[in-house]
Amino acid sequence: MHASLRPRAMRVPACLIGTAVLLSSLTFASDARAGGTDLGDVRFTWGGYIKLDTLYSRYSDGPAAQNLGRDAYIPNQIPVSAEGEPRSYVDFHAKETRLYLKAETLVEGHKLGGHVEFDFIVNQGAANEITSNAYNAGLRRAFITFDNWLLGQEWTTFMNMTALPDVLDLVNFPTEGTVFIRQPMLRYTYGGFMFSVENPESTIAPNGGGPAFTNTDENNSIPDLIARYNFKIGGADLSIAGLARQIVDKGALEGGDDQAWGYGASFAGKVQLGERDDLRFMLNGGDGVGRYLALNTVGDAVIDDEGDLETLRIVNGYLVHHHVWTPKIRSNEGISHFDADVGGGNLGGATTKKVSNAFVNLIYAPVKPFWVGAELRYAERETLAGLKGDLWRLQFSAKYTF
Numbered sequence: 001m002h003a004s005l006r007p008r009a010m011r012v013p014a015c016l017i018g019t020a021v022l023l024s025s026l027t028f029a030s031d032a033r034a035g036g037t038d039l040g041d042v043r044f045t046w047g048g049y050i051k052l053d054t055l056y057s058r059y060s061d062g063p064a065a066q067n068l069g070r071d072a073y074i075p076n077q078i079p080v081s082a083e084g085e086p087r088s089y090v091d092f093h094a095k096e097t098r099l100y101l102k103a104e105t106l107v108e109g110h111k112l113g114g115h116v117e118f119d120f121i122v123n124q125g126a127a128n129e130i131t132s133n134a135y136n137a138g139l140r141r142a143f144i145t146f147d148n149w150l151l152g153q154e155w156t157t158f159m160n161m162t163a164l165p166d167v168l169d170l171v172n173f174p175t176e177g178t179v180f181i182r183q184p185m186l187r188y189t190y191g192g193f194m195f196s197v198e199n200p201e202s203t204i205a206p207n208g209g210g211p212a213f214t215n216t217d218e219n220n221s222i223p224d225l226i227a228r229y230n231f232k233i234g235g236a237d238l239s240i241a242g243l244a245r246q247i248v249d250k251g252a253l254e255g256g257d258d259q260a261w262g263y264g265a266s267f268a269g270k271v272q273l274g275e276r277d278d279l280r281f282m283l284n285g286g287d288g289v290g291r292y293l294a295l296n297t298v299g300d301a302v303i304d305d306e307g308d309l310e311t312l313r314i315v316n317g318y319l320v321h322h323h324v325w326t327p328k329i330r331s332n333e334g335i336s337h338f339d340a341d342v343g344g345g346n347l348g349g350a351t352t353k354k355v356s357n358a359f360v361n362l363i364y365a366p367v368k369p370f371w372v373g374a375e376l377r378y379a380e381r382e383t384l385a386g387l388k389g390d391l392w393r394l395q396f397s398a399k400y401t402f
Contacts, residue, residue, distance in 0.1 A: 058086060072121075098117065
């Protein structure tokens with residue numbers, strides 16, 4: 001062929017080649033668990049899972065609104081009534097489906113990284129179950145790491161993730177017995193010690209108000225201060241944590257103008273019992289730390305008769321036993337409890353006083369990245385007025401992790 005008729009080689013900019021490689025890798029990420037690729041000096045990894053949940057719920061004192069309390073176990077959304085009648089519901093959803101992307105590199109002797117993660121649980125948008133069941137993505141975690149520093153949104157330092165149990169529920173915890181917050185923070189880790197300043201927010205009820213604890217338009221001027229120490233004793237991974245925080249109301253509720261301090265502590269861990277069993281537990285308590293415990297079932301404070309802040313005392317915890325029957329079959333059973341020492345004069349009778357919960361599950365993984373499971377749960381809620389309501393829930397789930 002004459003030289004003038006030969007096809008010319010096209011020169012593609014290096015940046016476009018890199019972009020194409022990344023997009024191609026992302027396209028096929030589902031073929032392997034936690035896929036990854038190197039672009040220059042940066043290591044990108046990604047992964048997540050797809051999960052289907054099917055729930056049959058029977059409330060002793062229904063009805064229960066179609067909200068997050070039907071998709072997940074939310075203690076404060078168990079209906080209570082003096083004359084309520086049982087109601088049953090069947091719900092399907094895939095909202096827990098999750099995706100993440102990480103980047104890590106070494107720059108001038110420093111470890112630099114980033115992590116972003118989202119799911120479809122909270123940011124419902126205009127979704128409905130009539131046609132599309134489409135839900136907007138919601139930010140879960142987004143942080144930068146630089147050597148021993150973490151800057152961004154992550155699980156609160158007050159919470160020990162090692163102690164979390166193996167459950168099917170969307171919230172992934174024995175809810176009334178745990179710490180549960182993700183929020184922006186600045187954290188420093190030194191060996192087993194962790195220190196952080198985290199996003200402050202006060203949740204306060206009006207005098208004589210109902211079960212709702214609202215924020216106070218971010219009047220806080222001091223961040224929440226948290227310290228945690230992780231340590232081992234034999235086959236046990238344990239932690240102790242402490243929390244101090246400012247609680248502020250500057251006119252957001254009833255024209256009040258007051259501030260108080262809240263304090264809390266947590267002891268949590270995972271204790272190995274032989275090769276096939278372990279115990280996972282958490283015990284938390286404090287005065288004015290309700291936002292951190294049990295999904296804000298009872299908040300930080302209430303406005304008293306003089307217009308001042310009265311902080312609220314709470315104790316909660318859980319104990320879960322995990323057993324591996326075979327390499328493909330495992331089970332968990334546990335109990336959890338929440339108790340609020342809140343009186344009744346300022347809060348009103350609709351506020352939660354106690355919540356208890358027990359569950360058992362069985363999970364089968366035919367192949368390592370994929371499992372199916374069933375979970376049975378019973379929970380009971382009691383208010384300050386002495387009204388009680390309970391929930392029976394049977395849940396089936398399927399999950400593929402990639």
